[in-house]
Amino acid sequence: MKRTILLTALLSSAATILGLWSAGWANLPIMTKLENKRVRVKEVTYPVGVPRTPYIRPTDQVIVFLDDSRYERLDSQTKEKTVRERKAGDVIWHDKGEDAPQLTNVGTKPYRTLVIELLD
Secondary structure, eight states: OHHHHHHHHHHHHHHHHHHHHHTTOTTSOEEEEEEOSSEEEEEEEEOBTOEEOOEEOSSEEEEEESSOEEEEEEOTTTOOEEEEEEOTTOEEEEOTTOEEOEEEEOSSSOEEEEEEEEOO
8 A cells, every 4th residue: 555655656756747847847946826627827936047948838828927037048949048137027928839948047036937828
């Protein structure tokens, strides 16, 4: 019985890590705030200097910036680096299938976003 519970916990953890890795967030602190059949809401924290792995967006996404931020965006195709700044309360939209480039927090403190994924 204990082995079954342990195996289930390990498989569940592995599936979660694989899902986060495939979404490009395995190296960032993430907290799921809400999930049902229509929407998933995650709070993502971007520590200073830690890059988010590039990925292809699996869903349409609304991103809400909870804190002021300054980050470097590395275009995965052209390798062009640009620095962007967002204010707390800014909201942006991304389409399903869109390239999500590497982002690195180049500010002086961590910042948080809400990633609202619209599920099919």
